[in-house]
Amino acid sequence: MTETATQAGPTGQEGSPGARVELTGIVKVYGDTRAVDDVSLTVEPGQFLTLLGASGSGKTTLLRIIAGFVDADEGRIVVNGRDISQVPVHQRGIGMVFQNYALFPHLSVAANVAFPLEMRGVRRRDRAALVERALEAVHLGGYGRRSPKELSGGQQQRVALARAIVARPPLLLMDEPLGALDRRLREAMQIEIRRLSRELGLTVINVTHDQEEALTMSDRIALLAGGRLVQHGTPEELYGLPESEVAARFLGESNLFRGRVRGEGTQSVLALPYGRVLVPGDPPGEREAVVVVRPSAIRIRPAGAEPSTAAVSRMPGVVSADIYAGDSRKVLVEGADGAELVVRCESGAPLPCSVGDEVVLEWDPGSCHIIPGAA
């Protein structure tokens, strides 16, 4: 570790120092609950992986297992080919950013950032330059002599980040690092963290419940629910091609239609008592399926309007709410079965309806996604 810390340059141009991380069959049981239930994942060097999930999904437990704060009941953690499952925390050589920063309140900013170097035996006279470089990397050059208490939340977060990267760990763990920041700052920090991790070639495992953050920052997302890995893929895959209802519901707003798909002439159709959902693709006979339609794919038309094309899905409903959200507006439409459908329109265009109006919702079959087998 000492060598990586002193030899690697400021921009990581010596090649990717990021680690390859393999998790195999990780299980952690607390009492009756399987907090982490047979999770296997591989993170490639330099990749930014987000563990995404609601609270209780096991994402934090999994991160703590990787860090070594929690022992897994089963499974292996292999970093760069070395099984670290039994290695004590202080020998794992991992960098970590904590949710509440976890800065040492009794030490100066510089001493905080120097701490990992000190623990790794970097000589005192070499530390100052590395500390200053790390602080500059997070735009806090010259803040070294201050106390963490004098800094704002965003600045403290930057110090925590500098402290986590100063010793050039091959793996950086982040536990909801932006949870305590306000929205504007959070978005700025997302970009910042991403830039840093790319420049340094760090392998990052980030934990969040914020799907936007996951979509913005990650190379890969691992969606967890109830301790199990639901889906692992690129943000595009998770958003565009959810493999399960859980994934479709968690990432972005979505309208789900559940039912039997039947062939009707050249088309296949999911027939509902109150409307027809055209399903793209060539159907091999009848099957159960869930059709996912994203709110932005839906157009609102006045009731009785002619279908804009023949090959379009149509669904009647009554507008129940119209929510202005700046760059877009969210319209809630109550379908015939009482379920609420979400539609996103551009806020600039005039809405052809107001609350209480009967409307018809239309969308192109190509814009929806089918989850087969789910019923």
Add this chain to the structure above:
Amino acid sequence: MSALSQIPSRASSPGPQASPVTGSDGRAGHGAGPGGGAARARRFPRSDFWSGAGLPGLVFVVAAFVVPMAVVVVKSLTDPSPANYSAIFTSSVYQRSVVDTLQMALVVTVLCLLVGYPYAYAMARSGTAMRTFLMVALMLAFWTSLLVRTYAWQIVLNDTGIVNTALRDWLGLTSAPIHMIRTPFAVYVGMVHVLLPYAVLALFAQLRSIDPDVERAAQVMGARPWRVFARVTLPLSLPGAVAGGVLVFVLALGFYITPQLLGGARQVYVGQAIMQQIEQFLKPGVGAAMAVLLFVAVLAVLGLAARFVGLGKILGVGMGRRR
């Protein structure tokens, strides 16, 4: 923390026969009463109810502590004259007494912190069941009468007591009894026994307030367990050590019963000196002056410490900054 805030006024009154000392003990009750009321008033700014609820306590504090203390001050100046004070300052006996008292209080404080820290640490880090056990064990000693405990130590430390019997008859290590009773050693033992809970509770509260993630951060950055302790836990627990230490020190300064029953004739601590003035030398004015000086000394120690850790922390009430 409410438990701690109530403890001083209770346990620091050494007994009914030591009324001048009780007067000076009013400080602890002082701090907890109005202090708690102020905190409440701030939280419910528009409610007069809570400030009203503090009124009976305030009346009691005034009647039981402020008025007697005022009487003591007046007496020290008028019975027969302010010359009481010069009598004290010119008395080598009293000066010796002050030095002995300070030394005793310091030793007791250090011992309490040394013994109390590991205990508080274990309490802060153990699971709920173990923590409850340790807490009850601590408080059991606390809930036992001071007199009973002190007499018990007499029996234990006597020349024919359990310790000496064990050393001589069972282990055969000594031939003659080791004199422990009526020595400073016996006083230290008895005082540490009485005052340890204050140190433990203050340390425990401080240790519990340390964010576990801060220690985890140190760990993950490569610090072995003992370095985590030395570089993070220990420095962050120091305010608790100061708070507990000051509390123990201040309480030890005015102690009467324990030194009286366990101590020797050579060390006359301030509490005993006051009693002597009143009961033996029949000079209540000089005794009152001593009590006033003791009170002033205690206030000075508290004031000095408050500059570093905040008075609320020492008295165990949340008057200071919240984390």
